Amino acid sequence: MKKFRQCLGKFATGVAVVTCTDEDGKPYGITANSFSSVSLEPRLILWNIAKVSNSLQAFLDADYFAINILSRDQEDLSSHFAKSDHTLFDSIRITRSEQNVPLIPGSLAWFECHTHQIHDCGDHYIIIGEVVSFESSAAEPLLFFSGKYAAIDTESPA
């Protein structure tokens, strides 16, 4: 298991906080690097959620969710939303989309999605979303590689 995890960690990724709300409007957020694009037409993306996640039921029930891609200066938010805690949003400034999904200001990009398909897969569920709105900024990305945060210098000459 350790060797498999180490090997998977050699795939450098960005970092996202995936958000949704439950039927009472309570916000949920979870740090995830399993985000991937799936289809351009229709616009589909996916991410995976662990079956042990305390936020699992909220995401399985949610009609809408958002992928907030973190910028380089949002490492603290990544650590924050990697915790299991019901008060995670108490200290975080958010806005809400038209569908009442939490959006994190200062993100590199965000995708608001309608839940399209959910697949039961091993110890995770694959959640596929159809993108209904999206936005990006010119900020620098936060990266994750071999279990550590990293950054790239996008100013360097090729």
Ligand SMILES: Cc1cc2nc3c(=O)[nH]c(=O)nc-3n(C[C@H](O)[C@H](O)[C@H](O)COP(=O)(O)O)c2cc1C
């Ligand atoms: C960089 C990073 C990437 C992560 N990616 C995922 C992921 O794709 N899916 C997932 O279920 N958990 C992922 N996790 C772990 C969750 O963030 C963490 O287990 C979760 O927030 C715990 O709270 P919960 O029990 O309320 O879900 C990741 C953590 C980090 C630090």
